[in-house]
Amino acid sequence: MQLNHREYAGFREGITVQDVIDENKFTWPKLVVRCNGKVIWPQDYAQTVLQENDDLEVIHLLGGG
Amino acid sequence: MIHICNVERYHAPSAEELQALRESHVLLKKYDYERKPLHRGYTDKILTIDVGTKEAMIADIPAEVKEKFIGGKGYCLRYLWDAVNPQTRWDSPENEIVMSAGPIAGITQYGGTGKTLICTISPMTDIPIDSNVGGFFGPYLKFAGFDALEIRGKSDTDVVVVIDATKGTISFEEAPMEHFDAHILCEELTALYADNENDKKNIAVAAAGSAADYCNLGMLNFSFYDPRRGVTRLKQAGRGGIGRVFRNKRIKALVCKIGGVKANLNDVYDxxxxxxxxxxxxxxxxxxxxxxxxxxxxxxxxxxxxxxxxxxxxxxxxxxxxxxxxxxxxxxxxxxxxxxxxxxxxxxxxxxxxxxxxxxxxxxxxxxxxxxxxxxxxxxxxxxxxxxxxxxxxxxxxxxxxxxxxxxxxxxxxxxxxxxxxxxxxxxxxxxxxxxxxxxxxxxxxxxxxxxxxxxxxxxxxxxxxxxxxxxxxxxxxxxxxxxxxxxxxxxxxxxxxxxYSEYSAKESLAQQGGYGLTNKGPQHDEAWLIFMDQVNNQIPTFEDKAEALYFYPMFRTWFGLMGLCKLPWNDIVPADNALTDDPKMVPEHVENYLNLYYGVTGQKIDTKEMIRQSERVYNFQRIFNIRMGKGLRANDAIPYRSAGPVFEDEYLWREERYDTQLVELAGYTPEQVKSMSLQERMAATRKHREDQYQKLIDAVYPKRGWNMNGVPTIAHLKELGMDLPELLEIVEPLQ
Known part of the structure; x- marks a missing residue:
């Protein structure tokens, strides 16, 4: 599985988008999550199970002046 | 939790105190002027005040200046250039403080539309500093009839300059009894020049503070009156010592008074x-x-x-x-x-x-x-x-x-x-x-x-x-x-x-090391904040990608400073469906909003390409201004190693595993080699790798910006931008 275009060492059977966010401490409030190009909305993070060949992007939007 | 409905109003200066302040004022000089109303975001007038001679002069802003420099930071830099010479330092009498709010500033229908840009030769850097600030003074200056204010000379006594648009007067006054610290001084002057409590919101004050008399890091406060709390509050043009220059000129405060804010004082196009x-x-x-x-x-x-x-x-x-x-x-x-x-x-x-x-x-x-x-x-x-x-x-x-x-x-x-x-x-x-x-x-x-x-x-x-x-x-x-x-x-x-430096650690983002190091004024994040794109999102992995970002974002963000806009409403809030757009990080709907605001105010349609072009003219002008003042070359873009990597042993040990791994994955060492290296050897190898990377980054960024390898804008690039002005060519020609 790829996370932000890098091999994700923490992949395991049954891992969800929410698990990836928690494990990486992605606490930034404005994230755009895409799996294989499809947007995953926050309410679906915990139910979205990732597969070995998935390409996951967790894009942190910019902020600040 | 404290709610505003439970906050008591603050005490204002008493009538007796105000009377004593008023009686102590000495009018030094007063000028009458005819206020020119705004049309499509501009008055096309600049006010020049000389606090040494106590003169006030009003001039037209030429059409070619407007076309190439737009407003805000563009105007500030153009007029500052004309005022100074390569020997000018921060405390030279000819050094100016120039402020301008930009054409969109002062509209009240969109968020973040009250910013003012301020430039001066900095006591910290000896080159032009630009700093942006909220508060009332910049927009009120526009409503008073001026797209820009330039302040020159040095007064021999502390002076308050009052621009009263309600009477059409500009006056120089001594105000000996007011305090110097900004929270009191702004309160006193707001109360003193307001006709009554309701009128306080029509008063704007610019003032530094007692430490700005002595400290290079002195800044300038802009006030805004908060009628709910009954207190004058402050926003800051913080960076680069503008307040030190302000006090060196012995300006105690600037005051601008208007007749009130209305919905369409900019007389916009649409x-x-x-x-x-x-x-x-x-x-x-x-x-x-x-x-x-x-x-x-x-x-x-x-x-x-x-x-x-x-x-x-x-x-x-x-x-x-x-x-x-x-x-x-x-x-x-x-x-x-x-x-x-x-x-x-x-x-x-x-x-x-x-x-x-x-x-x-x-x-x-x-x-x-x-x-x-x-x-x-x-x-x-x-x-x-x-x-x-x-x-x-x-x-x-x-x-x-x-x-x-x-x-x-x-x-x-x-x-x-x-x-x-x-x-x-x-x-x-x-x-x-x-x-x-x-x-x-x-x-x-x-x-x-x-x-x-x-x-x-x-x-x-x-x-x-x-x-x-x-x-x-x-x-x-x-x-x-x-x-x-x-x-x-x-x-x-x-x-x-x-x-x-401003307050972001860039060690794990090479692009942000450039985002700080390759700035015009010094390491402030307002040109480029690329840490997430680079370090976390991995959206700009190659030197070419990083160079593109370090070309595009500084130009895009400079545009806010030309217009009088705050950057926060661009990306600190996004539309609910922003994730579905092609480029969520750019918040495309908001970029469209800004193009609409520009069109709505000025009547001129531009696209993002022209937006970048407007900024690029001013950005390159500022780079050449730096060169003119003795900096602005590759050597001046060097960064402290702390910005790029661990300086001391405890710093390396804090993320030892990360640094060791990077020696293998990025710097070409084998795991066995890393294991056999002492801590000092690993630190030296990390340093060599990271410093090499920064130089390679510069090699990629300069050509993208149209600069040669010494960081000097090329003549061809200036011609392409329409910025092959004689005074710029004179600086860059010997350095091509």
Missing amino acids: FGLINKTGLKFHREVANNDAKQNDMRGVGTAYSLRTLADYDIVPTHNFKFGDAPGIDEMTAAVFKADWLTQGAADGCWYGCSMACAKASDHFLLKTGPYKGQRVCVDGPEYESAAGLGPSCGIYNPQEVLEINFYCDTYGLDTISYGTMTAFLMECYERGILNKERTGGLDLTWGNAADDLEMMHQMARNEGFGKIAALGIHKQKEYFAKMGWGDMNEMNDFGMEQKGLE
């Missing part, structure tokens, strides 16, 4: 379009802010806790990126215990983002106002991170008190925070000790002595005189005294071009 665009934005803030950044609840300090999770907080002078005590000063703590909720906290009319939070009736524990209760603005992220974790301080009360005194004394919170952190590291390393600091114990986290140092700066005494210099000159002084090694201090003193 008011309906602006209204429609604004309504869309306000709905977005109302529906999404609480779910996104909660700017209305805590302001930009929302990011303090979460940035520690990414090793970005500049803990202990940027040594580390996490912050062990950060849970004591999270957004939730500020919101629950310190920042008043439910108030319309915009620093300009119509800003529904309302991020100018305040701590009300805050009890001061130190200094000349000890025991008094005051209104403290902020802290914004930069202030909180720089005054807090950077110095090892995690107590919100202490951070707020330091923030308050910075503001009222006229000190830049960013430079003050980064500078104090440098001094604390010097203290830790034995470069400083109690004998050298006059008894101050600058141990990490010692807020009491941090504050005492600041009070000394305001009184121009003791170690405060050394602190007043800023890091660049402190390094020279410590080396001269034989206290510290210059090379070592250059590694951990977080300044570049003479300006202190």
Whole structure:
């Protein structure tokens, strides 16, 4: 599985988008999550199970002046 | 939680006090003028005041200046260039402070439309500094009839300059009895020039503070009157010592009085379009802010806790990126215990983002106002991170008190925070000790002595005189005294071009190292904030990608400074469906909003290409201005190693596994080689790799910006931009 275009060492059977966010401490409030190009909305993070060949992007939007 | 409905109004100066102030004023000179109303965002007039001769002159802004420089920072730099010469320094009489709000500034239908840009030759960098500020003064200056104000000369007595648009007068006055510290001075002048309580909102004041008399990091406050609280509040043009120049000219304050803010004082081209665009934005803030950044609840300090999770907080002078005590000063703590909720906290009319939070009736524990209760603005992220974790301080009360005194004394919170952190590291390393600091114990986290140092700066005494210099000159002084090694201090003193870094650790983002190092004015994040794109999102992995970002973002963000716009409404709130767009990080709908605002105000249609082109003209002009003043070349874009990697052993050991892994994955060592290397060898290898990377980054960025390998804009590029002006060619031709 790829996370932000890098091999994700923490992949395991049954891992969800929410698990990836928690494990990486992605606490930034404005994230755009895409799996294989499809947007995953926050309410679906915990139910979205990732597969070995998935390409996951967790894009942190910019902020600040 | 404190709600605005429970906040008591602040006490205003009494009628007797005001009468005494009024009677003490001496009118030195007064001019009548005819106010020219705005048309499509411009008056096309500039006001020049000479505080030495007490002259006020009004001139037309030529069409070619308007075409190439647009407004805001563009106007400031153009007029500053014309005023100075390569020998001009910050305290030369011909050095000017130029301010301009830009064509969109002053509309009240969209968020963040009240910004003013200010430029001067900086006492910290000896090159032009630009700094942006909210508050009323810039928009009111436009309503008073002026797209820009340039201030030259030096007064021999403290002077207040009053622009009264209601009477059509510009006057120079001595005002000997008013205080110097900004929170009182602005309150006094607001009350003094208002016809009544209701009129206070029509008064804008610009003032520095008592420390700006002595400190290179002196800043300039712009006031905005808060009618709900009954108090004059302050926003800051913080960077680069503008307040020091202001006080060196012996300006006590500028006052601008208008007849009132109305919906269409800019006389815009398409008011309906602006209204429609604004309504869309306000709905977005109302529906999404609480779910996104909660700017209305805590302001930009929302990011303090979460940035520690990414090793970005500049803990202990940027040594580390996490912050062990950060849970004591999270957004939730500020919101629950310190920042008043439910108030319309915009620093300009119509800003529904309302991020100018305040701590009300805050009890001061130190200094000349000890025991008094005051209104403290902020802290914004930069202030909180720089005054807090950077110095090892995690107590919100202490951070707020330091923030308050910075503001009222006229000190830049960013430079003050980064500078104090440098001094604390010097203290830790034995470069400083109690004998050298006059008894101050600058141990990490010692807020009491941090504050005492600041009070000394305001009184121009003791170690405060050394602190007043800023890091660049402190390094020279410590080396001269034989206290510290210059090379070592250059590694951990977080300044570049003479300006202190703003508050993001860039060690794991090469692009952000360039985002700081390749700036025009010095390491401020307002040109490019690329850490997430680079370090976390991995969206710009190659040198070519990073170079493109370091071309595009500085140009895109410069545009806000030409227009009089705040950048926060661009990306600190996004439409609910932003994730579905092709490029969510750019917030395409908001970019479209800005193009609509520009069209709605000026009647000129532009696209993003022209937006970038407008900025690029001014950006290259500023680069050549730097060269003219003796900097602006590749050598001046060097960065302190602390910005790129671990300087000391404990710093490497903090993320040893990460650095060791990078030696294998990025620097070409085998795991066996790394295992056999000593700590010092691994640190040296890491340093060599990271410094090489930075040079390769520069090699990629300069051509992308149309510059040669010494960082000089090429003549071909200037011609392409329509900026092959004779005065620019004269500078760059010998350097091609």
